[in-house]
Amino acid sequence: MAVLQDELAQAMVDLDQEKVAELVKQRLGAGVPVLEIVSSLQAGMAEVGRMFENGEYFLSELIMAGEIMKEVMVDLEPHLAGGSGEHRGTIVIGTVKGDVHDLGKNIVVMLLKGAGYNVIDLGVDVPKEKFVEAVKEHKAPLVGMSAILTAALESLKETVAAVKAGVPEAKVVIGGPFMDEKVKEFCGADFYATSAGDGLKAAEAVFGGK
Amino acid sequence: MTGEKPTGNVFKNLPPGVCIPWEEKLKDLGEIKGDADIIRNEWDKLELFAYLYLWYWVQR
Amino acid sequence: MSNDKSKLLEERKKRYLTALDCGKPDRVPIGLTVSEFMAKVAGFTLQEIYYDLDKNLKALAKFVEEYEVDTFFSAPSLWWAASHDAVGAVYLKFAGRELEPNTQFQYVEGEFMLPEDYDAFIENPTEWILTTYLPRIHKEFAEPGSYRASVALIKGAGARAMELQLTQQGTAKIMEEYGVVPAGTGLTKAPFDTLGDALRGLKGIMMDMRKVPDKLKAAMEVLVPHNIFYALATAGGDTEFPAFMPLHRGAYPFLNPRQWDEFYWPTLKKVIEGLWEKGKRTYFFAEGDWTPYLERIAELPDKSIVFHVDMTDIDKAKKILGGRFCLKGNIPNSLLAVGKPEEVRDYVKRLIDEYAADGGFVIDAAAVVQGDAKEENIRAVIETVLLYGKY
Incomplete structure (x- = not known):
């Protein structure tokens, strides 16, 4: 076998x-x-x-x-009814409102799933309320927010703030090509990712390594 | 998706800037009584416009 | 044109073109590639600039009036949303229609060309576009020959003619009144991107490299003369300024090195060389990171491109391309959005000192400047160049 x-x-x-x-x-x-x-x-x-x-x-x-x-x-x-139930932790992920790019997000989702995480993918152009709702519903310790457009920066910041207000214990990783330490601070996120690998590292930091 | 399978082309290997070749149009026009170049020059301008319109939707 | 403005125009043109030729002008040219930011400067909503051609051009005029730049890229919106509505274009979403009035336009990527379309495309792409592709991407044109489709075709073509005329008149007026020169004239793409962006889509073209590599290559070869022609025709024959070429899927890490060499580069190189033979330079707008490919890019004829530095390692770009090709860039857009003017000043000063010192450099942002950039930061860019950028 x-x-x-x-x-x-x-x-x-x-x-x-x-x-x-x-x-x-x-x-x-x-x-x-x-x-x-x-x-x-x-x-x-x-x-x-x-x-x-x-x-x-x-x-x-x-x-x-x-x-x-x-x-x-x-x-x-x-x-597959119901899934295996065994996973390393639940992560809510989505592209923030004002942005419909899903390539980067989909790659991270693929890698996270491959690594054994339970990923709740909210899709693109996701309103902040939906993020908060999903984090509460799934009791997710980590939220991934993707944005490719720098024009979606304000929306990203608002979404981080909404999640932090609604579920203070949830950690937030923001992902996209223009993310850096400055943008992370500006948004009030816990981690930033410019590659899918950074996203995985954020997950390992929250859920512990293998 | 509404566009059906390709139906096959009427023309082959047309150069850039051309939608309907001048030679093809000449067949329709038959005998030209005046200056063919005048007619052709203006024909080509509108050919170019049609060509650029079509490719505009691809080179975006 | 007033004497002052025509003098200014000549000065700026000389400054910009000297830099493109890798020379040292009187000072480092400022060539900010700015789009939606201009709407903010002019006080228009994004819906207004996408839908109202007049306001779109006014926003550009307002920007060049208030900001001392040497070149302009285009009016803030590259598309007239109304012309897209007229034909029912399915791949773009515009502010004020399905998006909030101040939201950036968005692409909806799709597989609008199918694998089985390759043969017809290769045989005659122009005809294939009209008979097969347009009915798929234009909802109003779904049934060619029908009443709605005929109306859509009349409107679509008419809209394009109106738009072209107004844009030409508008930009000519902006050159006259404000003495700024275009950063580029005409547009084209890498054949791989022509197929990957609008036709096969990212997933489609990635699959094609494995499943139908020969057809993909044949289609790209067919595109070479079309893409050369398109750049020249959309430039109205101008060869003084470079043709804008936004480059997408050749960025690291989309393709593996073998795929890049085999699929991306050969036809792209042919387009650039073909244009250069006709005296037309290419504005190589390398979005993302192109560091691993700099050696290959250096194979191009000297000065045949302006290399735009986005996330490419600028030290390596300078080392490998510098002196032979003008570099343009690379102020991070996140810095322009969330940084302080002092930080912007430091960054720009460093660019001038380290990369522009021996000429062949144009100051620009790393990516197109959208509405998130702060006005004081854009001002800081310009002030710094005016202060430190003299040769």
Whole structure:
């Protein structure tokens, strides 16, 4: 079994879409529990994420891996009721109001999921009230807010303030290409991320390393 | 998405700036009684406008 | 044109073009690439500048009147929202329509060209755009030949003609009245970006590199002459000023080095070299980080580009490209938005001392300046250059 699992995870790492689809189909047919299949895929994704962090893989590989995952999940999701329930912690994430860019956010989501976190993705152009609501509902210790447009800076600041007011114990990581120490201070966030790896590090800081 | 599968092109390998080649238009015009260059110059200006209009939606 | 203004215009043109030629003008040129910020200066909402062509141009006039810049980029809005409404364009959201009146416009990325479109595109892209692509991106043009589609086509083309004429007249007037020169004339793209931005989308083109690499390459080759032509035609034939080329997916870390060499660079290089052969320089607006590719970019003919430094390592850019290509940039936009004028002053002074000292440098922000920049910080940029930027 271990070898087989490796094979699926490895096919994911190799970005071999056909092989991934074939193996998933095979295993479903053979009665392998869906969660086991998903965890093989996640192990592959985690490795893809690690390779991205190391500079061995680039966004093109990460996007490809995400697409392969998305396609096989279409077949797997109906079998997944409720999810595994086991994860390293819950993170609420979204692109703040006034900005609809989702590339950076989606990459972080992919890496966080791959690393075993439970990610609640609110999407793009998310009003601050929705962030607060979701953090309360899911009792998330960490919130990720993404913004690509510098024009969304005020909105980012307001969203951080709203979350801090509503759930003072929640930590906030802001992510986007223009983030730096100054912007972090300006917004009142706890961490800033200019790459997906920084986002992972913020999560490890909050939830503890592996 | 409403655009159906590509229907195939009427023209092939047209150069930049051209939507309907002058040679094609000439067939329609038949015999030109005056100065063909005058007609062609103005034709080309509007060809260029149509071309730039179409590509405007791609080079954005 | 008054004598004063025409003298000023000549002075600024000489200053800017000398820097683009890697020379030392009388002082470092100020070429701020400013967009939505101008609406703020003029007191207009973003809806007003997106929808009202007249106000859009007025905002530019107000900006160059109040801020002593050498070049202008364009009016704050690159698009006339009304022309997009007329055709029902689905890929842009504008303030005042589906967004709050003071929200920045937004792109909605989509896969508007499908993998099966490649053959028709390669055979004749111009025709494919009209017959297949426009019906997908223009809701009003969804059924070509129908009443609504015909009206949309009339309006769309008419709107474009009106917009072009007004913009040309408006910018000519701004040059005359304020003596500022255009930072560039004409627009074009890297063939990879033409396909990746508006046609296949990011995911689509990433998949194509693996699944249909030959078709992708063939399509990019087909684009080379079109992209050269488009730059010259949209510049109205001008070759004095560079053609603006916003560069997207070639930034690190989108593509792996092999993909960059194989897919991104060859046709981009051809477009730049093709333009340079016609005497037209390219304004290489390198959004994001281009540090790993500087050596390849240095293969281009001397002076054929102005390299815009956004998040690229400016030390390396200076070392590898400096002296052969003019550099432009790179005041961080976050500094302009949340920094203090003293910090801006220090940053600009450092740029002048370390990177502009031997010429071939234009002061600019790292990315396009949006509404978040503080007016006192933009003033600080200009004051610092006027104070320390003399050669």
